Amino acid sequence: MAGLYLLSFLIVLLYARVDQRVEADAIVILGAAQYDGRPSPVLQARLDHGATLFRDGWAPLIVVTGGIVRGDRMSEATAGQRYLTSKGIPPDQVIVAAEGRSTTGSMDAVAERLAGEGLTRVILVSDPFHMARLRLEARRVGLVAHTSPTATSPISVRFRTELSYLLAEAAKVPVVALRSVLP
Numbered sequence: 001m002a003g004l005y006l007l008s009f010l011i012v013l014l015y016a017r018v019d020q021r022v023e024a025d026a027i028v029i030l031g032a033a034q035y036d037g038r039p040s041p042v043l044q045a046r047l048d049h050g051a052t053l054f055r056d057g058w059a060p061l062i063v064v065t066g067g068i069v070r071g072d073r074m075s076e077a078t079a080g081q082r083y084l085t086s087k088g089i090p091p092d093q094v095i096v097a098a099e100g101r102s103t104t105g106s107m108d109a110v111a112e113r114l115a116g117e118g119l120t121r122v123i124l125v126s127d128p129f130h131m132a133r134l135r136l137e138a139r140r141v142g143l144v145a146h147t148s149p150t151a152t153s154p155i156s157v158r159f160r161t162e163l164s165y166l167l168a169e170a171a172k173v174p175v176v177a178l179r180s181v182l183p
Helices: 002-016 041-055 076-086 103-115 128-140 159-181
Strands: 026-029 062-065 094-097 121-125 144-147
Touching: 002 128, 002 159, 026 041, 041 062, 041 076, 041 121, 062 076, 062 103, 076 094, 094 103, 103 128, 121 128, 128 144, 128 159
Parallel strands: 026 062, 026 121, 062 094, 121 144
Antiparallel strands: none
16 A cells, blocks of 8 residues: 555656646646635646636637635635636636536546537646546546646745645545546
8 A cells, every 4th residue: 555655646746747738729727725816826827827728729718617615605716717817828718617626627627628629638637736636537528638737836936845745646546447447
C-alpha cells in the first residue's frame, strides 16, 4: 500500500510540474472559492492563466466551472465569467458550467456542455497539485485533455502549503483511476 501511495505521489508531482498546452477546442478553468462574486486569490490565479492562454490563441472558448456552496449567492463559474469579461474576454466565448460542486461534478458538466458542440480537446487549468487527477477525470468523461497549471496560485508560493495539497492528491488519484476503469 505504501508503494502505491509513493507511486501516486510521484505521478502527482510529475504532472504538477508539466505544462502541456496545445491547440484545443476549449480552455477549462476549474473553480475555487469566490466571495460574493469576487474570485478568491486562488480562483483569480486560475482565471488569469486561462485568460492568457485564450489571448495567446490556444483555444477559441473558455469554460468556467464551479457550483454554489452553502452560503453563496453566486456560483464560482458565474464569478469566473464576470471576472473574465471584465478583463476583456468576449462574453460569447465564455461558457458557464456551474452544475458541479466537486472536480468530478465539474468535469461531468464540462463534458456534457462540450459534447453538445462536438468538442473534445481541452486544456485544463487549475493549481499544479490538481493536474494528475484532472487528467484522469477528463479521460473518464471522454475528453482529450492536456494540462496547464497556473504558476501564480497562492497555494504554490510556499512549498509547505503546496506539499499538503500534493500529499492529499496522492491519496485521491488511485481512487479516481480505479473509478475510471470500472463501469
